[in-house]
Structures are given as structure tokens and as C-alpha cells.
Amino acid sequence: MRKNWDRLQSERIERLGFKRDGQYTLKHKEDNKDKSTVRRYEPISISQRNLLINSEVTKDLPWLFELLKYNKSIINAKLNDLPTDQRSFFIERKQFPVVLAAEQEWIGDPYPVQIYDERVYSCELCGTKIQKLYLIKNIKNSNQLYVGCECIEKYVSGALASMGGKSAIIKADLERRRLNRMLELEENIPGLQEMLNWTPKDYRIIPPKKMHIDFNKIQSDGVSLVNQYVKKKSDRDQIIKLLKEWFFNAEEQRNKIELYILQWENHPLAATKEIIKWLKEHLKERDSKEIIDIIEKNGCITTSTIEHILEHNFLEKVSMPIIRQALDNTGFLIEPNHELRMFNIIDKTNRELFLSLQMSLLINFFRNQISKQRVETIYAEQIIAILQKHGVIVEDMSIQKFLEHFSYYLNVFGYKVSFWNKAYNEAFIWNNKERRFWKVELRKLLKGTKTLYFYRDREDIKVLASWVEGMSTLQRLERVELLNYLKEKSSYINNWFNSLMRFSVEKDKFKNALNEIINVDVVTYVDYDLEAMEKNRGVIL
Template identity: 25%
Template sequence: MRNLISKKERNLIMNSYIIDDHTWLKDLLETRPSLRISEVPEEHRVDFEYVVPYILKQCGDEWKGDESVLHPVEDLGDERRPCGLCGRENRYIYYIQNRLNGKKMNVGGDCVEDYVDIDFLREGNSRGKLLRRAKEIRKRSILNQRFPGIQNRIDTWLNRSGKSNVVLPLSIEEPYLNIGNKLQDLHNAFLRGEDNEMILNEMEDILNEEAGYITRFDEYIQLNKDHKFIATKSIMTWLENRRDRKTMESLKQYGFVTKETISFIWEKGFIERNIDSFNQLFESTIFKIIEVDFDNEGFVIQSDHSRVIMIIRFDKFMSNFGERVLGESTKAAFSDNNIVKLSSIYGSNSPYIFRDELKKKLKTWSVGISMTDEDAELNQVYLYDRRKKDYVQVKLSELIAEAKGIVFGLSNPDRKKFEKYVHEKEGKRYTHNELRDIRSISSQMANTPIR
């Protein structure tokens, strides 16, 4: 909304072609160096607020030229001449020329840069196009007298659904946008010259319906904004970043997270709104959520049966158990064994805690493990076969995947299955002395300074 025409803007307008179409403004500016809205008669204030911005843009475009205007035409030496726009005294004089009325105006080096726009000229902004736009601005004056701020109202109409964080379902949004686009089309048709009272009457009918649509919008948002499963703009942005168009389309269709979409959504706000439901799910297991790690995108969980901390990633949790948050069943049972299977150990100390607890569990078994701190850093561990009294090396990550259930006292793997895994593990076998020598050499190499 325009409240002031400055001195510089006043001088630009008074020398431009378009001012002759708006005599009320010309008359006011002829006797003033600048113009405030408080000085404008009531019958012209709507035009001042909503049409003058278009007039000013048109004025600027009328004077735009190529880079040749950047070369000063005159060097006045010790003399100075005021800029035709801002009034500043200048030694170097540049000239800009109006493309519609042919007027020339001397300007200074600062002001001239505002009127060099190569792209504007390349985009086909010809003299004819400028004249057509001048005609459109006259039409805008007619429209704004009948519908003050009409362009702002149309813009607000078309953008209203994007202002709230709540996603409106298509059943509400589509009719509203369709009629808003129709209003825009009627508006544009009038600007193009279809000076028809029927167009104005149809626009008026549409604008009279606006309040009803806004009420429906507001009621839906007020009713559902705190719903745990409401679709939000934050979820839509998150899905867009993941390029998940299919889930986005479904959310737009219904306005809510459903069993068809919940498996694909673990946006931060959604997780936070439903954390109580996630906690309740874990109440049926030996685990509980002790932290939500959004950086690593997962629930950090722990059991009273072990000091080992694990993380189950959001994507694995939601794809296997997400529907349970909605009260639906899932193909995968929400069991301790499945939770352990889908989780990985968490935190820098967990590998060592895992080692110590697994050793205790295996004390009476026919197999064991041997892992130093150095082994852990190298992601390796040695499985021990008590019957053959030999060791075989495996990756620590592989052992954790195989033996997680043991440290939590679960049935998978059972003793027979894990002992078979160790007994039959392929790879070079080492005696106790050989393993001791390997570690001794590794330790010496690690402590030898690099020269």
C-alpha cells in the first residue's frame, strides 16, 4: 500500500508519458515537491494506494535503455547542474530518454544506473507493449474504484491456503482455488480491454462469496490444527525434499496421515506430536524410549535387561510398525525379537558394554569371544571355540547383528544356533599363542612413531 511519493518519484512521474492518463495525480504533483496520502482528496485515495505503484513501475520502464546511457554526455568541469530526478548537483551529465513521449532528462551518475536494463529490452518490452500496459493501468483505476485493492484481494485469495501450517484437503481447497482463478481470469480480461459490466458484476458475485470460504477454511483449521495425524505444511516440505510425490498427493487428497501414508512419514514435528503414542507402543516390550535422536533419525532405546543402548531408525520403525500408531495391525509383530533385529547399538561405549555382557552370557557355553579395545577400534573380534581351543576372526558389526538377542535374554538366537554359528564359521583359525603374537605385533606397530 502506497503512502508517499518522494521528490525523485515525483519528478519521474511528471516527465513520463503515463501521467497524462491520470490528471488528478498530475494536478496534485504540479504544486508539490512530494506527495503524502494525507494530502490526497478522499475520492482519489484508493487510486493512490493501489494504482500509483503500477504507475511508478510503468514510469521507470518508459525510461529504461541500454548500457550506452552510462557514458556521460557532458563534463561541466568546475560547473554543476542539478539531476533532473533527485536534484543533486553533478559535474558529469548523463541523459535518459522516454521511449513513449521522446522527452530527455539529464541525470547524475547515481540515478542513471536505475535506467539501464539489458534484460528488460531483450525480453521484448517494446514501445507497443509499454503503451498496452499504460492502457491496463487506466483499467486498474476503474477496477479499484469498484473493488479497492482488488489485486491484493486476488493474491490473498490464491495464497490463503498456503498461509496455515495445516494442509487443506482437496475437497475444501480445490473449489476455492478454482473460483479464485476464475476471479483472476475475469480481472485480466477486464485489463485487456473487455470493458464489460457483466465482468464486473461476475467479479462482485465471486467476491461476495469470499467470506463464506474463509469461514470454512478457518473452521477446518481450528478444528484440526491440534490433531495428532493432521497433514501439515512441514510434513509436505519434508516429503518434497525427499521427492516423495506419491505420499504428498495422498496427504493432499485426505488432509490426514493414514495407514497408507504413515509408513513413509517421520518428519520431526510428526514424531514430536505422537511421542506419547510411540512410548505406549514400547510399553508392551522390554524396551523404552530414552531419547529421540533427530540427527541420526531414530528412537534411542534401552532395556532393564542390559546396559547396552540401541537405536531403531525411524524409517525401519515406521515401515514395519507405523500403522500401529494409528491403532492398526501390521504384518510384522511388535515383539522384542523384531525390535532387536531392526536396531543397532548406539553410542561410543556400547560396543564395550556389549562385549562384557556377552562374555558373561557365554561363560557356560561351548563358545566365547575375545576382543580388546584395539580390536573394537578395528571393527574386529575373535570367536572362541572351547572344544577345539581355537579362534576365528569376524567383524564386530557381524557379531553384534548375530548376538544382540543374547545380551537381552531373548530366544533368538538360542544357544544351539549361536554355538553352531561359531563352530562352523569359515576363516583361518588361530591358537591362543598365535592370537597373542598377532596382537603383540599389532600393538608394537601402533606404538611405533612415524618418521
């Protein structure tokens, strides 16, 4: 069958005055005398023909326009019927400059046209079936043609180069399709895009890590459903239904996080970005990572956080100076040679109170490091506000001086008991067996910088001086040294107490104020049971 077809075609071509010789060739009737003279020509392709009849350039060649308009393909018989000058137009290949001029009239859009149905389209240049439609437009006569991805390239070559090639256009097209689909989804589910982009990291308060993980998982499920909607052309109604259920769950989880952030906004033990930033700036990554992980896991400062802060490696670098400052402001005493055994210095009955005070002041210190304020300012302002609320007259004095007086006054009323209280109280037990031990401890006490924090009465100085005077075991020079020291401190204590008593005429007002002060964030959570805290590590104080 194939051989018969080729033979018939050859006979037809020869009958029309042509012969097949690798390419189509045209034999002029005028040149029959010299049959060896043959002139070659290349016919116009279908895509070139369709381009020319829609271009402005063919107006200068009306005969060419008519020829192309009524002939979908240029066959040799038609060319033989043309006049010699028109036939020579194809023989001399003059059609190609015309085609080139026509191509320059058209510009194309590198992005495909959005298709909303399932029909199969054909390229208006080459006629092939296509899946994506691209639009080209004539800048001279405003004609438009829809073409496929192969024909569009020559009309968007500049755009292709500027956008990074054909692959970049494909990616941009996918992104545009995604945006169009998202607009459709936004109409069905208002707030969908906002929910997909929402993150608790934009807030100052850091929620617990589990809340982060749960919400991130929900967000991933939502992104997966959106991708299915963008890629699939079927089952979109079912996907929209699933997305509505997803949006309800995501909104519920987001509300939980926002409620947590609102509740912890002004809490002194809340985990904040400022605290995390401060730890990162003042510690090496290795030292701060474990503490930051605990803070981010719990979403707040817990007992386990403080225990890690009090570890030896961390104390040596940063925490010990902070804790010492916090303790100095509260009146706690730390034996200089036993800083790393802090919990052994504070007796067990007051360890819980110490932990509460220290933790609250430590967090205040973090915050004031960031705001470049002193920790004493916040501490004092809260106390002064409560004192004034209960009618206590607070003398105008510096913050530091106020805190010194207040710390001492707390000890006067027995609100803080340090290790050295025991040494002081038992020093008055006239027991010869223990006298030597307490004499040594007392000398250490008197040489300390915070010596007088725990005296319960200004008359104790006189009693102590009398006791020192009568100690026969002390050398004369030692007794003189101690007495001079006590005399100096006695004068200081008298002035101190005179200033303190100006806080209020009635001590009951001061005591009532103290009962409220120990329940605020500065001196917080004193009613907790220490054993319960130790059993439940990580419980929020």
C-alpha cells in the first residue's frame, strides 16, 4: 500500500510539472529546452501562513494575503497558476523576510491563560492539540492568537531570559495558579490564608513547646489540603469540606495559644523573648541551650529552670553574681566560702521561701538587664505601693536606702531567718562546752558585710557588747577590737532604727502591709509545701 501511494504521488507531481528530488523543485515551462535547469524553493509552513494572514505586513502584498487566505497550504499547482513575478517571489525566497517582519509585530505573555473547563484546545498557529493556552497579540492591528508552549517561545524570548528561562516561567505559572486557587478558597473559607501564615512566634510571650508542635502539625495538614485543591481538577468540593473542618480545629488551637499569652502577659514568671535573648547574649550556646530548652518547653520559669540555673557550671559564669545581688536585696546571707552549697546554708524550713524570693528577683533582674534599670527599682516600687496602701508613711529616700531599711525591718519582725540567726541565738547559751565554737562563729559574723541584718532589737548590741566584755577567753586586743566595732555599729543601728520607725507610728500597719507583701510577685508563693515542690519538679511556682 505504501509503495502504491508513493508511486501515485510521484506521478501526480510530475503531471503538475514538478519532480521529486530530495526537495520539492519547480521546473519552468519556459525552460523545457534545458531540462537540466532546476530552481529550488521552500514552501510556507502552516504556522507561518496563519501568522501572515493575521499580520499587518500582508496589506502591502494583497495577492499574498488572498493566496494564503483561501489556501490552508501552498501546493505546487497553485504556484504554477501564479504570474511569473509572484511565482518568483517564492523561488527567490522573498517570503522569509516577510515572515520575519510579521513575527516582529507580535508579543506574547509568558504566563498561560487560565482555563476553567475540560475542553481540548488547538494551537492557532501550528494546529496541534495543547494543554496550556498562551496568548500572543499583534501590536499593530490588535489581533490575538492562542498558541501552545512550543510556538510561544519565539515571542517571549526576552521575557524568558529576564525570568530565568522556561523553567522559571513554569514555576511562576504554578505559583500564579496557586494564587488563583487560593482566591477561590478564600471566598469559600474567609481567613484561610491568615490561618496558614499565623505563628505564635510573633508574640513576646513564649507559649509551651507542645502548643507550638500541635499548631504546626495542624498547619501542615492545612497546607497539604490546599496543595491537593491546587493540583486536582476533581473532588474539589470534598476538599473544601475537609478544609472547613480543618479551619475550625486550627482556630480552636490558635485561641488556646492566644488565651495563654493573654493570661501570662504580665506574669513575673512568664517566658519572654527578652529573657531568651539575654541568656543567648550572656552565655555560650552550649551553656544556655539546656536552660532555654526548658524555658521554651514549659512556657514559663519553673522550679526545674531554677535548679538548672543553680548548677555549678552556670553559677560560675553568670548566675552567682545575679543571685548574690538578689539575695543582698532581700537580706539573705551567704557564707563566702560556701556559695555553691547555697541550699545547705539556708535552713530547710525556709528553703521554699528562699527559692520563691530568689526566683522572682532573678526574673526581675533579667527584665531590668534588658531595660537598663536596676532590679531594686521594681522591687521597691511594689513594696512602697503596698505600704502606702495600708497607711504606712514612707520617708522620701533613695531606692537603695529604702531597701536596706526594709530588709532590716523584715528581720526585726522575724520574716526571714538565716543560718546566722542560729549562731547568734545560741551564743547566749552559757554552755562552756559550746562557748569556744560560738566565739569563733561570732567573730566571723561581726566581720561580715551584712552583720546586722538579723538583730531583733537595737538593745541587742549592748547585750552583745557586755557578753564580749565578759569573755575571759578572748585576748585583750581582741576584746578591744570587737567592742570598738560594736560601738561603731551601735551608732549606725540607732540612726537606722530612727529612720525605720518613721515608716509608721503604728507597727500593726506595717505588719498588715507585710502580710500582703509576702503574697505578691516580689516575695511570692510562700504557702507552697516544700516537699510537694520537690516531688513535682517543674510545677509552676
